[in-house]
Amino acid sequence: MSMEGQDIKKAGLKITLPRLKVLEILEVSEQRHMSAEDVYKALLLMGEDIGLATVYRVLTQFEDAGLVSRLSIDGGHAVFELEDGVHHDHLLCVSCNQIEEFVDEVIEQRQRSIAIEKGFKMTEHSLYIYGICKQCQEKN
Amino acid sequence: MSMEGQDIKKAGLKITLPRLKVLEILEVSEQRHMSAEDVYKALLLMGEDIGLATVYRVLTQFEDAGLVSRLSIDGGHAVFELEDGVHHDHLLCVSCNQIEEFVDEVIEQRQRSIAIEKGFKMTEHSLYIYGICKQCQEKN
DNA sequence: GTGTAAATGATGACGGTTTTCATTTATATT
DNA sequence: AATATAAATGAAAACCGTCATCATTTACAC
CATH class of the missing domain: 1.10.10.10 (Winged helix-like DNA-binding domain superfamily/Winged helix DNA-binding domain)
Structure with missing residues (x-):
């Protein structure tokens, strides 16, 4: 198998x-x-x-x-x-729909702090940055 | 009017x-x-x-x-x-669907930096923290 | 008031996703 | 290896939020 x-x-x-x-x-x-x-x-x-x-x-x-x-x-x-076991967030190109990934520990930590401040037990989070990728900017 | x-x-x-x-x-x-x-x-x-x-x-x-x-x-x-003119992100309770808002300048700044690092011209971003709100935690 | 472009309501279309149901298949048991 | 059985599959229809169509109505400039 x-x-x-x-x-x-x-x-x-x-x-x-x-x-x-x-x-x-x-x-x-x-x-x-x-x-x-x-x-x-x-x-x-x-x-x-x-x-x-x-x-x-x-x-x-x-x-x-x-x-x-x-x-x-x-x-x-x-x-x-x-799934590779490593949490990451995403950058999406609104022009070509390409998706890039990134990890940012500062953001992760701030999110945890905010959840705690607000009394939330965080289960998940999703962060998407939308924009125009380098290649698409060069094309136009 | x-x-x-x-x-x-x-x-x-x-x-x-x-x-x-x-x-x-x-x-x-x-x-x-x-x-x-x-x-x-x-x-x-x-x-x-x-x-x-x-x-x-x-x-x-x-x-x-x-x-x-x-x-x-x-x-x-x-x-x-x-719309009140102030950008904010959202915390969603997965149990009662209540939505809370928050503003975090550290996260905002990191997002801008990441977009620049990746060569993206950022147009928008969306950040949702999912979890269980205080009231729902107390109920169970 | 009147003319004209804009707005409305009813209904059907749409696109991604899920359900239904009859048929097929994987796997535990003989 | 044959069999029983629960699970998986394919085709098609159903679904759900949203949007487009189109005939009718309305707001507003003149």
């Missing part, structure tokens, strides 16, 4: 072709952030005939299992990324 | 009953953050027979005019708040 198979099994899921292939796409794709539709199209290109509903289901199961993270970006559609 | 009427007029919009009433709801409602549906229901309670499509249109126009801000919270549905 492959490494991926073990991840799937550990999540309490049966090892099926759709699950193995979705995981493979996420691992081999040059784009780290993919929508369900992106994954679906990549599967079609690979010659795998897997339904879109299954892709959505599998991605949600992987999210529940902690294998992937879901980013809900502006305007209601989601992208997924392989 | 009321104060509100002037705001609407300044936005280049005709002063109509639906617009006055939507603005009134946003001002008098005890909840600062309302979805289009919330506003629509509040209008019905007031006895105003205004269509949901109009509520959406008016809120979008108010957003364009800078009278309200739209928050896109987790999973694609939006809430609106009266």
Whole structure:
């Protein structure tokens, strides 16, 4: 059984072709952030005939299992990324939709302090910086 | 003409009953953050027979005019708040859906620095801290 | 008052996502 | 290896928040 198979099994899921292939796409794709539709199209290109509903289901199961993270970006559609255990935030280019990641311990710490000040028990946080990336600025 | 009427007029919009009433709801409602549906229901309670499509249109126009801000919270549905000119971020209670606001200049500054480091021209940013508010913690 | 562009309401469309349900498949057990 | 059974799948329809269409109504400049 492959490494991926073990991840799937550990999540309490049966090892099926759709699950193995979705995981493979996420691992081999040059784009780290993919929508369900992106994954679906990549599967079609690979010659795998897997339904879109299954892709959505599998991605949600992987999210529940902690294998992937879901980013809900502006305007209601989601992208997924392989979870690497390191929290990070995102910079999104509003022109080309490219996504970059960053980690900033100062911000992390301030967020924790604010939650405490307000009496909140923080479960999560999401920070998106929107802007125009270097390449898109140079193009125009 | 009321104060509100002037705001609407300044936005280049005709002063109509639906617009006055939507603005009134946003001002008098005890909840600062309302979805289009919330506003629509509040209008019905007031006895105003205004269509949901109009509520959406008016809120979008108010957003364009800078009278309200739209928050896109987790999973694609939006809430609106009266714009007071002061940028702030949000704490959301995942239990009771209450929303609190905060301002943190340290975070603001770090965000600007990160955008510069990454070569991004920042247009916007959104920061949400999710957690359980004080009241909900005490309840359980 | 009147003309004209703008605004409204009802309804249908839309897009991403989820549910339904009949069929197929993985896996534990014989 | 055959079988039983719960889980997984695919196709299609349902969903939900939001937006567009279009015929009718309204605000406001003249």
